[in-house]
Amino acid sequence: MIKVVIADDEVKVCQLICGLIDWKSVDMKIVGVAHNGIEALELIKNLQPDLMITDIRMPGYDGLELINLGKQMKKDIDFIIISGYSHFEYAQSAIKYGVSDYLLKPINKNELLNTLHKTREKYKQRTEQLSSEEQLRLRLQSNIEKLRSGFFAEILLQKGVDQADVEINKVNEVYHFKFRLGCFQVFIVKIDYDYDDIHENIKILEEKITQILRGHLQSECYDMEIYFKNSRAYCVLNYRIDNQKTIRKKLRTCLDEILVQKSLFHRIEFTIGLGTAVENIRQLGDSLKTAEWTIGQRLMEGTGKLLDDASIPDFSSDRNTLIADLTKDMKNSLEVLDKNGVMVAIDSLKEQVLNKPNISGQEILCLVMEVCNIYLILLRNCQFNIDNGERFYETFSLRADLCSSSWELFVYLSKIISGSLDAIIEDKKQADIKPIRTAKQYIQQNxxxxxxxxxxxSLVGFNxxxxxxxxxxxxxxxxxxxxxxxxxxxxxxxxxxxxxxxxxxxxxxxxxxxxxxxxxxxxxxxxxxxxxxxxxx
The missing domain is CATH 1.10.10.60 (Homeodomain-like)
Structure with missing residues (x-):
């Protein structure tokens, strides 16, 4: 049995957790309850529990101190943290200490149960207490998960793959799905966040999103799968044709629960983009395309919403004209290293783009990415060096995709180009100063x-x-x-x-x-x- 200690300064919360589930059914036993950090630490010392479920803020020692000191007393103890309001600094720090999971108040029975099952499995793997049957099951499960992920990596998200030959039976056989005739639909959960704040903790958030989605959608589908890539949870659903309204209702419930996670993470936004429902697996690529396009609309319509293809504008902006004007203005400014001129050109583009009716978020994102690329090309043409241009573009792409509004996207574009130009101007200044120093030194000596x-x-190599x-x-x-x-x-x-x-x-x-x-x-x-x-x- 896995020994568990509950720690929360609210007596009713401790009572709720103790009585919410059948602890024997998850091979666990509650061996102690504490109502402050000092008591909790004493229980760790005396009882040597395997798992502690603790509030993030308590008198005596808060959650962070308790985790730190507890792991010093018992290195392999697992922690699940509880939080009832916005303490993202504490939560993120706790996650960095290596907590197993987190729960948000009010505590949900199914969420607690799922979290405990996951913790139990990790514990048994770590302590090698799994039976040969369980070990085989876990290996099979791991292999199946890899196969199913391959469907996304090799077929759905792979550019240039002809999906006309995709068949249900073949997909089921090769990728271990249980698809049937009915509706197929892709939706995307987009996570926009501050990269420096949250990147290290994104895995635990992905697990929580997976838990929420499966908890509400799995029972309504023939099959479903989730695949995380580039701050997106791609989800494929296969369900009965008459179940579309239920699926949409469940997705709204999922979004509400996912949005609750904002209370634990600083500067983070969630949006669900719904692709078109199709009746042929070969059309999944079309569903994905509309889901991606729809997710782009958060830049215009705001985050925290369930967006569908009805929100995609029909209008296509005069992109070529906008790009041509920007390129001309930026080129003229870069040739004389006029930073202000470059920034004015970007501001002008921003004003034109954001004042256009019916422009889509996806178009704005593509436009901003193209501006960054043009900037790098013009720098090279003007013989200005930028360290690792490819890496510059990759980093820009990654972080631009984490912006949650068109305004934020243009602010980021301006910030990155402004910083880059400052570095180039400083380098050029230093390069210009060196020959002047050489000249002055020569004059002083001669x-x-x-x-x-x-x-x-002639001495310094200039005309x-x-x-x-x-x-x-x-x-x-x-x-x-x-x-x-x-x-x-x-x-x-x-x-x-x-x-x-x-x-x-x-x-x-x-x-x-x-x-x-x-x-x-x-x-x-x-x-x-x-x-x-x-x-x-």
Whole structure:
């Protein structure tokens, strides 16, 4: 028997959990109940339970402290956390500590039972207490799950696969389904979230979504399967033709339960996109296509909804014109590295797109992806380097797909391109500064010799015109003024610290003409060389 401790500061919650199910039926026994973190930790120490079901917030030690300290006392103890309101920081941290699952208040009997069955199976696998029959069953189940997932990976989601030859009997035989004649339908649960906040915890959320969907839909279908990819739960349903209304009603119930999970996760949105119901398995690809298109509409209509193909607008935007205008404006700005011009071009596109009637969310997503691609192409054409361009596009694609509105999508596009341009501008600035530093260092070391703009330009590898412009931009004065300043400062130093005659100083600082030197010195200091020496020597 698996030993269980219940911990919650609400006595009624503990009583509910204890009496909600037949614990013997899941090979478990409640060995203790605690109403604060200190009591719970004491029970772990004294009773060495295998599983603790605990509230995330309690007096004494909260859930996080309890999990941390409990695992120090008993390394292999499992935890299931309970939460009744939004404590996503605690919940996500707890999940990172390795809790087995979580339950939301009010606790549902079926959800608790499913969670305990899953925990029991993991426990027995870990402790090698499974019988040979159970081990064989689990291996078969694992193989069947892989086969059924293959239907999505190899047929349904694989681009370029001709689905005209797909037959029910063949699919059932190869992929281990139990499809029958009736309705086939694809729907998608789209998860939009902050990648940095939730990515590590997405697996436990996927398990919860699977549990909810199967709990409500399995009994209404001949067969169903769920496949997670790219922040989507793809689900194929096969059911009786007269069962469409029931399926839709059940999907609304599923959505309501899935939306409850928002209380435990920060900045997360859920939407269900319903594909067209078809009566031939060969048309599943069409159902998938409408489901994907429908999911795109969350960008326009908002998340937290059950969307269907009735919400897809018929209008197709004049995309080519929009892209051509943006490309032209962006190209002109990038050629002179005008960041503001690039951002204005993107803002202009955003205004045009978001003010268009009937434009679809899918079109907006595709448009934004194309803008990113065009930006990278134009950067290469302008000879600007961006580290790992392919990786840049992949990361952009991944995170753009997690945006939950068209406004958020354009904000993300602007943020990424703005940051990229800042890095390029800084790199170019550093690249431009280096030759200026080289030039200034050369002048400091060779001011006593004849130096021309052509000499320095050649030294740093630029033409005279570009170097002259760059030098003035970086130094605030032109090349001749800087050279004169260096020579005059050296002359001032020699006048103050040596007894050299003015003619010798004139030669030492690079002047051949005493009259020219005197005129330049007076212009620089408002004094003649001999007057300067009298005042400062």
């Amino acid at each position: 001011y006593m010799n004849p130096i021309t703009l052509k000499d320095i330009s 005279d015109s570009y170097f002259s412009s760059l030098f003035k931009k970086e130094c605030g004065k032109n090349f001749s003024e800087y050279l004169s300043e260096v020579r005059m400062n050296k002359a001032k130093e020699l006048l103050k610290e040596t007894n050299l005659c003015i003619a010798d100083i004139c030669q030492t600082v690079g002047y051949n003409d005493l009259k020219h030197f005197t005129k330049s010195f007076r212009k620089f200091t408002a004094l003649k060389p001999n007057e300067y020496r009298k005042l400062y020597a």
